[in-house]
Each structure stands twice: as C-alpha cells, then as structure tokens.
Amino acid sequence: TYGSRELFSTHSEEYKKLRSYGMPVNPEGKVVSGIADIIEFHKKLEKKRKALLYEVDGVVVTVNDGTVYDRAGVVGKAPRAAIAYKFAPQEVTTIVQDVTVQIGRTGVLTPVATMTPVNVGGVTVTHATLHNYDQIKRLGLKIGDTVVVSRAGDVIPQITRVLKGMRSGKERSFRMPSVCPIDSSVIMRDGVLHKCSNVQCGARNKEQLYHFVSRSAFRIEGVGPRVIDRFLDEGLISDAADIFTLKEGDIEVLDGFGKKSAENTVREIAGSKKIPLARFLYSLGILHVGEETARVLAKQFPYAGGVYSVTKILTAYRSMPVDVLQQISDIGPVVAQSIYNWFHDDGHVALLKKLHATGIRVVHETARGSRKLNGKTFVLTGTLSSITREQAKERIREAGGSMSGSVSYRTDYVVAGKNPGTKLKNAREQNVTILTEREFLNILK
Ligand SMILES: [Zn+2]
Structure with a gap:
C-alpha cells in the first residue's frame, strides 16, 4: 500500500523508485489493464510457480491509480482496492473410499486409491496411484483414512500423508489379492512388486483393451493403443469397464493431456456407451x-x-x-x-x-425397410432348380435373414426343392411354414 500520496501518483511508480534505491522488489509485478489481462497474468504466474525460488500461494491485484485507490477506502483493515487472487491449492485433504488393484501391461499389480473428489492444483482428482504394497505400508494407509493429496506443478497427484488423528475406528486394512483379478492366476512377489504368475496376462489384457476401443467395437475416438497404455501405466484402468469410470481430472494430469483433451476424451467415452x-x-x-x-x-x-x-x-x-x-x-x-x-x-x-x-x-436393431427378412431363419431341403444353395443363402442374408442346417423351434421357413429329405418331414411335424421354390423366390423379391 501507499506510504505517501504526495510523492507517487501510482503504485507502479512507487515500485520503480524503490528499485532504483536498490531495494529488493519482486520482478514479477506488472501493470495490466482489464479483468482478462489479470486472469492471464495469474495463469502465467501459476505455471511459473514451481520455478520460483520462494513459496507463493497467489497474486495480489491492486488498483494502480493512487487517487482511485484512496477513494475506494478501507473496510476494517482491508483496502478495497487490493485483493488476493490465490492459486489452486497444491495440498488438500480428502478421504480414501477404496483401494483397488489394477493390472499393468507387464502383469504388475498396482494398488490405486479411489478418493472423494477433491480439487488439487486446479484439477479435480478421484484416483491416486499407491505404486506398490510397500508404499501403502510406508504411508500406513487404511481404507477410509483421511489423507493429504499433493500436486506440484504438472506432476500427477500423490497421497503424501495419512492423517491418523482423524480415524474413527471404522477404517480397514488393504490386502493385496492372492489371485489375479483378470485370470485368477496366483500372484507372485517380485521385489517390491506383485505380479501375475501368468506371464502373458498383462500383454493379453492390453491387447483385449486395444480391441475393445477399436473402430469395429466400442469405437472410442481419441482412445487408441497409445492412450490405453498411458491409462494402464498410471493404474487408471485394468479392464474394459474401468474406462467408463475415468474422470476428467484423472486424464488431465497425464503427460500430453490438457484440460481440453481430457474433456474431449471423457465425452467420447460417454458417447460410446x-x-x-x-x-x-x-x-x-x-x-x-x-x-x-x-x-x-x-x-x-x-x-x-x-x-x-x-x-x-x-x-x-x-x-x-x-x-x-x-x-x-x-x-x-x-x-x-x-x-x-x-x-x-x-x-x-x-x-x-x-x-x-x-x-x-x-x-x-430390427428390420430396416429393405431388409424384410430380418430375423427370419430358413432351412433348405432338396435341390433348387433356378439358383444354387450358395446363391439362396446369399439372397437370404442380403434380405436380413439367416440360414440354418436343421429344423428347430427357431426355424421360420423350410424351402423344399426337388427330392426333399427328412427336414421336410420335421417341418410338417413342427408346423413350420413350407415354401416351394417359386414361393421362396417371390418372398425374396
Ligand atoms: Zn493375471
């Protein structure tokens, strides 16, 4: 705030003067005009935050013009022409609702915490990897615990501490499963890691996930093998159903993703449902x-x-x-x-x-206009004179029907050609509509 209005008409002049005296003045300060510029400045400094040599939790926005500043006055001890514009907190507390196990590309089991959604570093977070079982023991984490989640810069959020003083007694310990959640193979210990004993498990699961999101399957735009790999590596998914539980915040914090692409990805996933x-x-x-x-x-x-x-x-x-x-x-x-x-x-x-x-x-889907035989099943018996068996099958399929080798409760029509076999007898017994070749060709028209 201003010391003497007589010497300086603006806040920035005051800064300049102090600097010229050799006083340490924060070099980040800047005169901007308009709300948009203020937001822009705040954003830039938040990005620069971790590169600064000191801790900072936001910026102060103040009116540069001394006269306006004075006229705005003071409420209690707070000047009305200056306000703190804080950065998103980088350390917050939340509750661990569950710990699930995700299986990675190499068959390694990664425990992941599901938390009550919380905003940390500007991103709403619901999952945090716990890396391995030893990490859970080191943290002393139980399901139901209140934890401190930190996110510095663009790094993925981590659970850094457990607030054991906040326990209610209802918390429960997490145990690594003894069999693989994917293929029920025995889980083995490999150093700090737990691994599925089936060496193909991780790779096969990964391939299945690639298949699941592919064009001819769920067709999830923007989620291809590379993205599936990222999700697997972060322990965000281990089976196809997990894809549909991903939240924007889970994706936004990943390398190569931003807010926009995370939003798009979540929208595409939802759209594929x-x-x-x-x-x-x-x-x-x-x-x-x-x-x-x-x-x-x-x-x-x-x-x-x-x-x-x-x-x-x-x-x-x-x-x-x-x-x-x-x-x-x-x-x-x-x-x-x-x-x-x-x-x-x-x-x-x-x-x-x-x-x-x-x-x-x-x-x-049911019959579209031209596919008039949709859902109808045909059985052919005997020899047709004007078309081959293969052609008949083709025509039936084009019209949306299908052909079966024997008469059953599912058969709609039996087509009887020359020298029909026992299928004709079966059709009569089961009251299935019998068509002559001519009638059959008429149906196909
Ligand atoms: Zn397995």
Missing part, C-alpha cells in the same frame, strides 16, 4: 468371433428391437446351449463351444456385470 449389439458382441473378444460372426450372433438375440442392458444380453446368450448355437448358420461346433464357454466363464460374467453397472446400453 450406446452401442449396437453386433459391435458389443465383437468387442468382448470371444475366441473365433470376428465381426461377421458377431453380426450373425446378434441376429439370434431372442427379443424385439430396442435398447437393452448388458445383463439382459448376458442372460440371453448364456442360456443358449451349444447345440442351439451350432444351428446358427456360419457357426460351427468349435465357434459354438467357444461362445458357450465365454458366457459361462466367471471372470467374463463379472466383467459383464461391471460393464452393466457403468450404464452401457445395447441397441438391438
């Missing part, structure tokens, strides 16, 4: 189920067109026996068994339940 059934089935990475098989499998979904939850999908496909799956055209015994096994694996069921909890909605 509504997904066509075929792409959803493909995303699961079921052995032998490529894009085409996923499309065929999607058509077998036993409910009408609409939007379904993940558990509904799980229940529908889990209840299909191998022999029913095998009757689907293009699905042989090996693929049928693979699909069956996938939906009966505990780990996969757990993953689907986790995906369900993230609010994913699966769209089952």
Whole structure:
C-alpha cells in the first residue's frame, strides 16, 4: 500500500523508485489493464510457480491509480482496492473410499486409491496411484483414512500423508489379492512388486483393451493403443469397464493431456456407451468371433428391437446351449463351444456385470425397410432348380435373414426343392411354414 500520496501518483511508480534505491522488489509485478489481462497474468504466474525460488500461494491485484485507490477506502483493515487472487491449492485433504488393484501391461499389480473428489492444483482428482504394497505400508494407509493429496506443478497427484488423528475406528486394512483379478492366476512377489504368475496376462489384457476401443467395437475416438497404455501405466484402468469410470481430472494430469483433451476424451467415452449389439458382441473378444460372426450372433438375440442392458444380453446368450448355437448358420461346433464357454466363464460374467453397472446400453436393431427378412431363419431341403444353395443363402442374408442346417423351434421357413429329405418331414411335424421354390423366390423379391 501507499506510504505517501504526495510523492507517487501510482503504485507502479512507487515500485520503480524503490528499485532504483536498490531495494529488493519482486520482478514479477506488472501493470495490466482489464479483468482478462489479470486472469492471464495469474495463469502465467501459476505455471511459473514451481520455478520460483520462494513459496507463493497467489497474486495480489491492486488498483494502480493512487487517487482511485484512496477513494475506494478501507473496510476494517482491508483496502478495497487490493485483493488476493490465490492459486489452486497444491495440498488438500480428502478421504480414501477404496483401494483397488489394477493390472499393468507387464502383469504388475498396482494398488490405486479411489478418493472423494477433491480439487488439487486446479484439477479435480478421484484416483491416486499407491505404486506398490510397500508404499501403502510406508504411508500406513487404511481404507477410509483421511489423507493429504499433493500436486506440484504438472506432476500427477500423490497421497503424501495419512492423517491418523482423524480415524474413527471404522477404517480397514488393504490386502493385496492372492489371485489375479483378470485370470485368477496366483500372484507372485517380485521385489517390491506383485505380479501375475501368468506371464502373458498383462500383454493379453492390453491387447483385449486395444480391441475393445477399436473402430469395429466400442469405437472410442481419441482412445487408441497409445492412450490405453498411458491409462494402464498410471493404474487408471485394468479392464474394459474401468474406462467408463475415468474422470476428467484423472486424464488431465497425464503427460500430453490438457484440460481440453481430457474433456474431449471423457465425452467420447460417454458417447460410446450406446452401442449396437453386433459391435458389443465383437468387442468382448470371444475366441473365433470376428465381426461377421458377431453380426450373425446378434441376429439370434431372442427379443424385439430396442435398447437393452448388458445383463439382459448376458442372460440371453448364456442360456443358449451349444447345440442351439451350432444351428446358427456360419457357426460351427468349435465357434459354438467357444461362445458357450465365454458366457459361462466367471471372470467374463463379472466383467459383464461391471460393464452393466457403468450404464452401457445395447441397441438391438430390427428390420430396416429393405431388409424384410430380418430375423427370419430358413432351412433348405432338396435341390433348387433356378439358383444354387450358395446363391439362396446369399439372397437370404442380403434380405436380413439367416440360414440354418436343421429344423428347430427357431426355424421360420423350410424351402423344399426337388427330392426333399427328412427336414421336410420335421417341418410338417413342427408346423413350420413350407415354401416351394417359386414361393421362396417371390418372398425374396
Ligand atoms: Zn493375471
């Protein structure tokens, strides 16, 4: 504040004079005009903060013109023409709600704290890596503890201290799991690290995640292999469902991300949560189920067109026996068994339940105008005279239908050519509509 209004008409002149006397004056001070310039100056200095040789928690904005300053007056001890404009705090307290284990690219298990969201260093943070089990022991951390979270400059936020005096007695200790959360292999200790004993575990999981976000699967723009690697390395994700729990703050603090790209990424992830059934089935990475098989499998979904939850999908496909799956055209015994096994694996069921909890909605599309045979299943018996069996199959598929090798409760039509076999008899017994070749060709028109 001003000592003598008679000598200086502005605050900056006063500074200049002091400097000329050899007095130590902060070189960062600057005369700016307008609110936008003040915000800009504040931002610049906040970035420079860690390079400064002293601790600083913000800037003081003051009116330069002495007359205005004086006229504004003083309230209590505070001059109205000067105000502190603080930086985001770099150390805050919050509560650790849970500690989960994430599996990295090399199969290393990383404990990660989930915290009550808190703003530190200008970013809202919900996760903090605890690096390894020894770090948890060093901190003396329990789930439910109040902790100090620090973030210096652009560094990722860390839990630096546990405030043990704030315990209520309800806190509980964290234990490293004895089996891998992904593939249930035994966990081994390797120095300070805990690792999955299956050497392929981390790499395979990483590949599955690449597949999950890819164009033909969840199609998450801006989240490719490089970004998945970053998420894995920071312990932010270990399975596909974790992707949907990421918050802007989690991403913003990562190298190469800023506020804008973190916002975009979270928006893209949220936008991908509504997904066509075929792409959803493909995303699961079921052995032998490529894009085409996923499309065929999607058509077998036993409910009408609409939007379904993940558990509904799980229940529908889990209840299909191998022999029913095998009757689907293009699905042989090996693929049928693979699909069956996938939906009966505990780990996969757990993953689907986790995906369900993230609010994913699966769209089952029904007949579009031209695809008039959508969802209809045909069985061919005997020989057709005007088209080959392959051509018939092709035409049925183009119209949205599918072809099956045997008559079942799922068959809509049996097409009877010359010299029909037992399938015709089966069709009669099961009251399935029987078409002549001519009738069949008319349907296709
Ligand atoms: Zn594993």
